[in-house]
Amino acid sequence: MGRKYAIRDQLSIYSLTFTVVNWIDLFIRDQYKLIIQSSLQYCQVNKHLKVHAYCIMTSHIHIILSVDKGELSDVIRDIKSFTSRALREELENKENRESRREWLLWMFERASKKNKRNTNFQFWQQNNHPIELSTNEMIDQRLDYVHNNPVEAGFVFKAEDWVWSSARQYAGENGDIELEYL
Template sequence: MGRKYTIRDQEQFYFVTFTVVYWLDIFIREEYKSIFLESVKYCQKEKGLLVGGWCIMTSHIHLILGAKGDNKLEDIIRDLKSYTSRHIRKYLENNPQESRREWLLWLMKRAGTKKSNNKDFQFWQQHNHPIELSSNEIMQQRLDYIHNNPVEAHFVENPSDWIYSSASSYEGKKGLIKIYHLD
């Protein structure tokens, strides 16, 4: 990770994107979204993860993240990605109902063998490109971008209609995960 994309200030929130290798549409299935959301909830409860905004798309996830307590944000991100990678792989390997199982596993194993810091499997692309949200204006721009992603993809007409995002939480409704409101 270059200096431009480094978490320097543990007191700040950062915009990050987790992208599945080859932009594979993994998150079209509820099971995979649930694995990710459960991991986020665990990190919130046990590691001090603060989520200011989020949106799960089919092949990637946008987040605004911060940390409180002793754990560094980059360590929490590493653990979150590692956990979801292992558990989604396990689910893929053991779910005969997954019609794309062999193809997905083949692609992820192929991606894993191409990177020297992997053993034999890669689920996420390695970079997150954390962008420090140093002002309210930048934070609001990123939050709007995250919430409008499903609208731009023509999945929904209104951001709050996409249940796999924090948009409804900012309208006072209960979302799928606890939000640290940025406003």
């Protein structure tokens, strides 16, 4: 049985969404967003990842990616696996002053009990909802969607004001993640 949303062409550009289980608002603290950022940067240098656009929201990440070599599916798996482990380590760190630490760990442990693939911790929802961007119209629509997500959520008035988004770079400002512009 085929899946409606799947990465069929490993070298195409895809819009994806990585969502925290139960839509938990973990990315309200910079320390967690920095883990995502450093994982993307590592994959750019070591796994042929091209980041075209991104937006880190409180409970999910919208991202437009491709690779120029290898399998995009493998890179996505590696990003989600690494960030899940790194975020777990950060939460388990006794010096972490996260007020919701025990509750968060319990929620991620609880989520793993409902998934045969995980034994004791699940951070990300399984599906990434990949959409292949095969036309300029699709690219423009997804770029607008990704960049305007914080505006639609009421966090900022202008997309480029959201610090954790490539909208800043598309508006001519500096950013922390190197982009391959569309």
